[in-house]
Amino acid sequence: MAGTRYGDAPTVGVDIGGTKVAAGVVAPDGRVLARLRTETPGRSKSPRVVEDTIVSVVEELRAEAQVRAVGVGAAGFVDERRATVLFAPHLSWREEPLREALSRRLGLPVVVENDANAAAWAEVRTGAAQGVDDVVVVNLGTGIGGAVVLGGCLYRGRHGLAGEFGHMTVVPGGHRCECGNRGCWEQYASGNALTREARELVLAESPVAEALHQAVGGDVRRITGPLVSELAGKGDRACTELIRDMGEWLGLGLANLAAAFDPELFVVGGGVSEVGELLLEPARAAFARSLTGRGYRPEARVVAAALGNEAGLVGAADLARHAFPPSEA
Structure with a gap:
């Protein structure tokens, strides 16, 4: 039967963003055995359109493996x-009973989980936080997502909404945020913040921004976070x-989170983190400067995430595996 070559009880993980749906068949050890990625079709982000897309990718993956949960x-x-x-925020889901429909x-x-929680769980299970029980994961993308693992368990809060660090x-009275x-924090330490600052530098006709100006032909609308990261990587x-x-803003926020959760480890992921030490070195320095009781307490380590773009689907699949053991699935 299809799927026996994948060994014990694979599950499917699906990671849904504002413009894409990524999915994969994931083995119990975290290996992605088959994968699919598709855009949300057309301009419609209606619940039914996204639901149809999820069903389509899962059904296609089921042709490759006998999966038992999603x-x-x-x-x-x-x-x-x-x-x-x-x-x-990027789809039309409002009180959407997604688990029942799927x-x-x-x-x-x-099982349905917040995407940052899913990515954090993957890092704890098979990534940069493997073997660590108290972890805070911060994902730097367009905004800032986050998750907390305490005592080896995801901390979701009373209503399931813990980890919205980007809106601390x-x-x-600072920059206006999309949340209102x-x-x-995400107005100072995210992809959107990086893009805004770079555009302002070019619009100010600063001579230090010549490389940025040339890269986009003077059209600031073409400046993106990945472009800034690329140029930074080239020196x-x-x-x-800017990075x-x-x-420094990242480190300040991590110090605030350390005061709240006292983790052993911070894991920094998301697209912006791909510049590595260019970002993490000043973050660690600012973290050490801002930490409450600095000099008289252990400092949490700050490391880069290990699993990249697949963390969300790997974590979602593993959470489904734990939610529905073989006897229940």
Whole structure:
């Protein structure tokens, strides 16, 4: 029968973003055995369109493996039962009973989890935090996502909404955030923040931004976080300074999280973190400067995530495996 070559009880993990659905068949040891990625079709982000896309990719993967459960990592607020997407900022999900809908259509057990929680769980199980019980994971993408693992268990909070670190206020009255507030952490330490700062530098006609100006032909709309990271990696001084500034904001936020959770380890992931030590070195320095009780307490380590873009689907699949043991699936 299909799937026996994959060994014991593979599950499917699905990672849903604002524009894509990535999925894979994942073995118990975290290996991705088959994978698919597709864009959300057309401009529609309606619940039914995204649901259809999820069903389609899972069904295609089931042709390759006899899977027994599905885990879905969704970018949004997921309730404590891991069944309903309460709110998704980049999709039209509002109080969406996703687990019930997918279970009915697929005929398989389904668990729904916040995407940052899923990615954090993958890092704990098979990635940079393997063997560590108290971990805070911070994902730097367009915004900032996060998750907390305490005592080896995901901490979701009473309503399932813990880990929204990006919306901690770090600058009262600061930059306006999409959430409606001002001065949120993600307005200073995220891909959007990096892009905004780079564009402002070019618009100010700063001579230090010449490489950025030339790279986009003077069209600031073409400046993106990945472009700034690329130029920084090539040694451009202005872009390196922008990354370092962002690292300092990152370190400040990590110090605040250390005061709240006292983890052994911080894992920094997401697309912006791919610049590595250009970001992490100033982050560690700012973290050490800002840490409450510095000099009189152990400092948490700050490391880069290990699993890259597949962390979300790997973690979702593993959470489904644990939610539905073989006797229940």
